[in-house]
Amino acid sequence: PAGKYHLYGEHFEDDYYKEIDENNEFEIIPIVDVAIDIGSSRVNVDFNKTVKFTIKVKNNGPNNATGVNVSAIIPEGLVYLSSVPSIGTYNPDDGTWDIGNLDVGENQTLVINVQTNKTGLIDYPVNVSSIEEDSNLTNNIDNKTIRVLMADLAITVNASDEIVNPGDIVNWTITVVNNGPNNASKVLVLLDYSDEELIYLNSSNATFNQTENKWEIPSLLVGDEISIEISTKVNSSDKPLILKANVSSDTYDPIESNNYDSDSVDALPICDLITKVSVSENPVNKDDLVDWTIVVSNDGPDDAADVILSLSDLESLDLIVLNASDDSFDLDDYEWIIGNLDSGGNVSLIITTRVNKSDDTITVTANVETSTLESDYENNIDNESVLINPICDLIIDIEASNETVGYGDIVDWIIVVSNDGPDDASNVSVSLSDLESLGLIILNSSDDSFDLNNYEWLIGDLGSGDSVSLNISTKANRSNENVTVLADVETSTYESDKENNHDNDTLEILPICDISVTKIADKNPVYLDDVVNWIINVTNNGPDKASEVIVNGSFPESLEFIIYELTKGELESITDDDGNVVELIWKVGDLESNESALLVISSKALEEGEVVNSVSANSSTIDMNQSNNFDSAIVDVISNESGEDNPDNPDGPEVPENPDNPDNPENDLDEDYYDEFPWDDYFPDDLFKNNDDKALDRNSDSKSDGNHIKSPKKQIDISKKRTGNPFALVILSMLALFSLATRKN
Structure with a gap:
């Protein structure tokens, strides 16, 4: 194996050899086979796109390699983005990848991400070295060539018209051509126009996305041309309407000036x-x-x-x-x-x-x-x-048959409508006041077209110069009122003068009353030469005020007038030639509704027998019930042969003689007599037990037959009278109640 070796040899001398003693050193250099390989993620790459280069290094042996170093300099046309070495470090500035030791059979990888920034062919050479002698230098270098594509895309836009009106249809033709030198991939056409001014209708290519206004072309070969037609409706006026188009692709386009085009139409004003x-x-x-x-x-x-x-x-x-x-x-x-x-x-x-x-x-x-x-x-x-309008002039006149009527009287209302205009009047109608609310009861009318409920008279058409009339009979159902009936005439025809379309007439309905009179004596029978008092009550039972009320009463010859008291008005008398009072006239004056007046007359009985004292009442106001306008009182004058007191008033006082002149045949009493007259003794408090009875029946046999004593109208002066004395008024009120109680009993 590779390494440094030390040799030592020694041989002792023998019979054959001399003694040998020697040292020696030598080194066996190791042999390796380091190989490199480079590959790319794409061979054909678009401009400005990312490419991944993968460099692989392997030690094929037979010995471990040390000081392994790779040279991978980024070539021109590529821009370094990032790198990922499996071992060691990579310096993009000088392109050195320092691996270090690489054992036999060991593989290491370096991934380098770059971006293209030029077109054409780009070579990426790499090499690997180690300290050991490499037995095969042919695999110590490698190269990868990529092609950066480019395509010159051009776009044109053409409108179907130059001048349009609002509402017109405009077809826009967009054409894209690839001028090469390479095929273009993922071609994208974007349109730009106002969708309010140009309303999209349809396109000739189904791949057009109307929502985003884009047309996607997967690829366009060198020299190919493709078109699309977009139809729009003009929705604006008085301005140019522009459609812009822009083409792009994933393939590098070296000429950008022809990637944009537009066309416009002039929308006329509207x-x-x-x-x-x-x-x-x-x-x-x-x-x-x-x-x-x-x-x-x-x-x-x-x-x-x-x-x-x-x-x-x-x-x-x-x-x-x-x-x-x-x-x-x-x-x-x-x-x-x-x-x-x-x-x-x-x-x-x-x-x-x-x-x-x-x-x-x-x-x-x-x-x-x-x-x-x-x-x-x-x-x-x-x-x-x-x-x-035609012109008419309606004139209305209303007139009552009477100016003054009493309650219950019949009144005719005559309404005359005439047309004094030059043209006919249409839809003529007359409206009257609400007669019922005025207290007039309609009996009949002369024209059935008169509405008795609404008080309208529908005349219809009235020719120029014509006139019509209506007679309405009514009954007065009120009293003491002035009733004004209004009449208005209307027409749908224009009138030159409307002031004469209204008229009215006023009817005076006289007041009415119900005068009742009662007359009673305070005693019956009466002793001769005794005093008898006559109480006369006159009442206005309404409903209106009674004016100029007069009460006439005969005064019998068998009575001698003494004194009187009254609550209202004045008393006049008529005497005979001898100066005896034969008739009394009580001028009460006006009586309001439900008002009463009292008169008390004191007299002396002069003769025996039946004395009938009658009274009647009348007024200048209409009296609707004259059955109660008369009354009479009857007393029997008897002789007091026994000398007893009057059986009807045993405690009654005797009439004193005038102390100044007891032989006065007229028996005139002076002021002292009136003041000292014992009214309280004569009318005790318990005499009027039924003073709460207000409405008592009269006896029919006490009614006067209405015949009054006739005598010359000779006025005499009755000096002994008082009015307004509080004491007397109390007595008179009691007498009135007494009279009613007596009549009832």
């Missing part, structure tokens, strides 16, 4: 003119002034050029043009030269005309035009019509 015509009044009448407003607006995305608007021949429509708001409007040709109109802009024109006809319809048409393309031509034309 507008959308809209015309609107409006009229200031509708309907109108002959000789009215009417303003026609024409508004032109541009709702399109672009400006409109050379805008002109034309109108109907207004004169032929019987419209007299007075003026226009824009001097550019031709009053003769009825044309309005607008010129340019910006997108989103609008202009307006007002034409003032006078209507020169009647009972017709006039339609004015406006049409706008422009040299710019429009998206919608249907809204370029507009028109407006105005209705010219």
Whole structure:
């Protein structure tokens, strides 16, 4: 085996040889066979792509190798990226891989990753060495050649049209050609365009990815040409629409200037003119002034050029043009030269005309035009019509048959409607006040077309110069009111004067009342020369105020008038030639509803026998119930032969004589007598036990027959009277209650 050796030899002298003694050293150098191999991941590599070179070193023996070193310098055209040695270290700067010892049969590997940066053939030579003598130097070197490919790809874009309108279809042809010198792999074409302005429709190649706008070509041989057609719809205006295309591949392209191309189409401007015509009044009448407003607006995305608007021949429509708001409007040709109109802009024109006809319809048409393309031509034309009314003049008159009525009276309401206008009136109707709410009960009407529930009279058409009338009979169901009935007439025909479409008439419904009167005596029978008091109660049972209430009462000759007291009004008397009171007139005045008044008269019985004292009440207000306007009281005057007290009032006082003049035939009593008159003694507190009875029946036999004593109307002065005395008012109230209680009992 290889190594250093030391030899020593010694031979003692013998009979044959001399003595030999010698040393010697020698070295046997070892022999190795170190082999190297280089390979690549690809032979044909695209430019600027990564290539992996693998270098393998093996010691084929027969001895271990030491100081093994590999030279693997990165050649020009390759850029070092990284390396992975299985043993030792690799220095990319000088290309040395220091392995060190390599045993017999041992393998070591170095992987080097590089990137191509030039095209053509690139050699990568490597060699290996060791300290030991290599028995086979042929496998100490190796080389790997790779080819970096290149292909000159060129792209062109062509549009099917140069000038287009919005909505047009544009076909784009994209062509790719490989000018060599190598085949191109993984060719990629990318398109760039606005998908809002150019709406994708379809393509001629199914491999086109519309979402990403890319076309993938797996490979393109040298000299080959391939095309694709993309169809789009124009969705923009007034601007160039550009489609850009770019081609690339995994194969290096030495000429990049022809990898890009584009083409464009010019989208023409587009507008959308809209015309609107409006009229200031509708309907109108002959000789009215009417303003026609024409508004032109541009709702399109672009400006409109050379805008002109034309109108109907207004004169032929019987419209007299007075003026226009824009001097550019031709009053003769009825044309309005607008010129340019910006997108989103609008202009307006007002034409003032006078209507020169009647009972017709006039339609004015406006049409706008422009040299710019429009998206919608249907809204370029507009028109407006105005209705010219016929003219009528309705007059209504309402009149009540009476100016003043009483409750329950019949009242006729006469309504007359006439047409004084030049034309017929249509849909004529009359509406009246709610008669029921006014207290008028409808009995009948002269025309069945009058609605008794809604108080409407449907007349219909009324010719020029014609008139119609309606008679409504009603019954007054209220009192003490002024009832005003309103009448209004309407028509769908224009009227020149509406002030006479309304009329009213007022009916005075007189107030009503129910006057009742009662008369009672405070005792019965009455002794001769004794005092008897007569209580008269007059009441207004309503419902309205009773005016000028007067109570008339005969005063029998068998009685002598003494004094009186009343709560309201004044008392007058009528006397005979001898000065005796024969009739009393109580002027009560006005009585409100449910108001009462009392009168108490004191008298002296002069003769024996039956005394009938009657009374009647009346008012200037209508009395709806006159059955209770009369009453009478009857007493029997008897002689007191026994000298006993009056059986009806045993404790009653005697009437004192006038101390100043006891022989006075008229027995006038002075003031002291009135003040000292013992009312409390005469009317004890327990006399009016039923003072809560408010509504008591009267005895039918106490009713007066209404005949009053007739005598000359001679007024006399009754000096002994008081009004407003608080004590007397209390007595009178008690007497009133007493009278009711007595009548009931």
